[in-house]
Amino acid sequence: MGKLRAAWRLWRALLHALAGLATIAIVFPRLGEPQREARVQAWSRRMLALLNVRLEVRGEPPRAGPVLLVANHISWLDILVMHAARYCRFVSKADVRRWPLIGTLATGGGTIYIERESRRDAMRVVHAMAASLKRGEVVAVFPEGTTSDGTGLLPFHANLIQAAVSAHAPAQPVALSFIDASTHAASRSPIYVGDDTLVASLWRTVSGPALVAVVHYGEPQDPLGRDRRQWAADLRSAVHALRGS
Numbered sequence: 001m002g003k004l005r006a007a008w009r010l011w012r013a014l015l016h017a018l019a020g021l022a023t024i025a026i027v028f029p030r031l032g033e034p035q036r037e038a039r040v041q042a043w044s045r046r047m048l049a050l051l052n053v054r055l056e057v058r059g060e061p062p063r064a065g066p067v068l069l070v071a072n073h074i075s076w077l078d079i080l081v082m083h084a085a086r087y088c089r090f091v092s093k094a095d096v097r098r099w100p101l102i103g104t105l106a107t108g109g110g111t112i113y114i115e116r117e118s119r120r121d122a123m124r125v126v127h128a129m130a131a132s133l134k135r136g137e138v139v140a141v142f143p144e145g146t147t148s149d150g151t152g153l154l155p156f157h158a159n160l161i162q163a164a165v166s167a168h169a170p171a172q173p174v175a176l177s178f179i180d181a182s183t184h185a186a187s188r189s190p191i192y193v194g195d196d197t198l199v200a201s202l203w204r205t206v207s208g209p210a211l212v213a214v215v216h217y218g219e220p221q222d223p224l225g226r227d228r229r230q231w232a233a234d235l236r237s238a239v240h241a242l243r244g245s
Contacts, residue, residue, distance in 0.1 A: 006207035013050045013206075016043070017101055024108035037087040040109050044083035052210045053077065053190075054181060059217030059242075061086035062172060066133040067220060068164040070235045071174035072243070073142035074150045075190040076198055077205070077213065078176055083109065085215040088140040089132055091125060091160060112139070122159050129163035139163070140174075143232060147193045150177065150186060153240055158232035165223050165231065173218035173235050175242035181210035216242045 020043050028036055048055055062069070069088055071078065079090055090106075094113040097103045112128055115121040132139050143156035164171045178187045189204040189211060205211065218238050223231060 002207060006203065009050060009052060009206040010202070013047060016047055016050055017105065020105050020108070021101070024104065028108060036110075040083055041087045044080045047080055048077075048084055048213065051077075051206055053081075053178075053205070054210065054212045055081065055084050056212050056214045057085050057217070058214065061215075061217050062138055062220070065136045065138040066167060066169040067138050068129075068133065068161070068169060068171040069138065069140035069174050070156075070161070070171050070239065071140060071142055072150075072153055072176055072239050073144050073147045074176055074178065075147060075192045076201060077178070077190045078142070079106070081176060081213040081215055082140055082174070084213075086138065088138040091129065091139065091141045094121075126160060126163045126166070129160065130166040133163060133167035133169040143235070147191070149188070149191055149193050153236060153243075156232040156236040158228040161228040161232045161235070165226075165228050168223065170220040170222050171231065171235055172220040173238035173242060175214075175216040175218070175239050177214045177216075177243060179212045179214065181212050183209075187211055218242050 023039060023043070027039070031039070045055065069082070071082065082088060089110045089112060091112045091114055092106060094115045096106050096111070097113050112125060112132070114125040129139050141160045143160060144154040145157050146154070148154050161171065178190050179185060180187045187208070189208040190201060192198065192201040221235065221238070226234065
């Protein structure tokens with residue numbers, strides 16, 4: 001029965017993803033930006049529910065931009081979870097754009113892509129992020145640069161923080177965590193790290209116990225004359241504190 005239930009969840013999630021593709025192709029061209037953002041948030045919340053993940057928001061999400069959200073990175077679920085809590089434009093590795101289905105959904109959701117191996121492309125992305133912030137948008141980054149197992153924080157790369165420095169925009173720390181809905185213990189089901197595969201992580205998520213995805217927003221920080229490296233270190237400390245509270 002457990003495997004059948006998990007397969008049913010996957011089937012419904014696939015149908016929801018296909019409905020998202022249709023919305024991007026047919027409905028989005030007729031909508032303004034606020035309406036698109038609302039659709040992305042509603043779609044993300046529904047997808048979490050189909051995957052048996054409940055959203056819990058702590059702290060205050062930004063009501064409006066400009067603001068750079070700076071979060072730890074655990075799972076492929078992180079983008080869904082943060083969209084469900086508050087729409088934002090993500091910075092993601094360029095490989096995602098080429099993923100079947102997921103790439104089209106990510107692009108439709110306003111993702112900014114970066115070629116991580118290219119220093120020149122990193123500068124282009126920083127300029128694009130700064131321009132987005134200057135337009136009053138909410139942009140989100142995972143400055144660890146990759147996923148971790150959720151037990152600690154990797155060093156925060158400072159390059160992308162430069163966008164907030166250049167745009168004179170605040171940055172807001174965000175701590176993500178996944179817990180078992182019954183035991184309230186940290187869950188490893190959605191972790192996507194090392195030799196793990198997306199398929200294995202997805203199956204663990206839908207076949208395991210119900211999850212709670214916690215999004216904990218800290219207080220926004222202004223640059224206050226800090227360079228990107230110091231600010232990145234301070235934001236990492238803030239995310240670390242939020243994870244323990």
